[in-house]
Amino acid sequence: SQQGEEDPQALSIQEGENATMNCSYKTSINNLQWYRQNSGRGLVHLILIRSNEREKHSGRLRVTLDTSKKSSSLLITASRAADTASYFCASPELTGAGSYQLTFGKGTKLSVIP
Amino acid sequence: DAGVIQSPRHEVTEMGQEVTLRCKPISGHNSLFWYRQTMMRGLELLIYFNNNVPIDDSGMPEDRFSAKMPNASFSTLKIQPSEPRDSAVYFCASSLAGGSGANVLTFGAGSRLTVL
Numbered sequence: 001s002q003q004g005e006e007d008p009q010a011l012s013i014q015e016g017e018n019a020t021m022n023c024s025y026k027t028s029i030n031n032l033q034w035y036r037q038n039s040g041r042g043l044v045h046l047i048l049i050r051s052n053e054r055e056k057h058s059g060r061l062r063v064t065l066d067t068s069k070k071s072s073s074l075l076i077t078a079s080r081a082a083d084t085a086s087y088f089c090a091s092p093e094l095t096g097a098g099s100y101q102l103t104f105g106k107g108t109k110l111s112v113i114p
Numbered sequence: 115d116a117g118v119i120q121s122p123r124h125e126v127t128e129m130g131q132e133v134t135l136r137c138k139p140i141s142g143h144n145s146l147f148w149y150r151q152t153m154m155r156g157l158e159l160l161i162y163f164n165n166n167v168p169i170d171d172s173g174m175p176e177d178r179f180s181a182k183m184p185n186a187s188f189s190t191l192k193i194q195p196s197e198p199r200d201s202a203v204y205f206c207a208s209s210l211a212g213g214s215g216a217n218v219l220t221f222g223a224g225s226r227l228t229v230l
Contacts, residue, residue: 030216031216033218035219040224041223041224042118042205042207042221042222042223042224043157043205043207043219043221044221045218045219045220048216048218050216088157092216092217095170095172099162099164099169099170100217101159101162101170102147102159102217102219103159104149104156104157105156106156107156
């Protein structure tokens with residue numbers, strides 16, 4: 001099942017502009033994570049935000065979480081060509097086995113044009 | 115630490131052949147995950163081990179897929195017999211199991227499988 005869904009599917013911006021990606025999820029969560037995937041590589045963890053946090057910063061990244069709307073956003077400020085990648089949100093989903101499974105959305109493909 | 119190491123990086127095989135993908139997790143991590151990524155379905159969790167024990171294999175597509183973790187530093191994902199629809203990138207990830215599902219995963223570079 002797809003717990004998180006990113007929006008938009010693809011985003012193209014000029015270097016220096018800000019990029020905003022959104023994620024919606026279905027069930028109650030206690031945390032949400034964002035990952036980045038460069039072409040042909042594995043995913044890399046960017047940031048984790050807990051359900052009792054509304055906003056979190058890490059360098060040029062700003063993540064917000066609205067548990068009432070079951071949504072999160074990832075803002076990359078002053079984008080660089082090196083930010084070109086796919087970005088995924090991921091949230092834990094309790095499985096029938098009683099364990100937590102980290103479920104990923106399909107991602108937003110960001111292209112930053114130099 | 116060299117990170118999560120997967121092999122092979124690329125595998126091209128013919129339908130019906132056996133495929134074995136390998137993973138070495140980060141030393142000290144006690145959870146290991148196998149994911150499959152395709153354009154159509156995105157990232158899907160296949161199986162998850164905790165302390166070398168399979169906890170949840172509900173994502174394994176069918177009996178043709180099997181996974182083992184004989185020790186804390188090695189895991190395999192086997193497909194026998196392989197089919198063209200198994201073509202995908204297979205990722206291994208490891209983590210220190212956190213409470214309340216707060217696992218932060220470290221992914222390997224992936225194994226790109228093409229079944230002709």
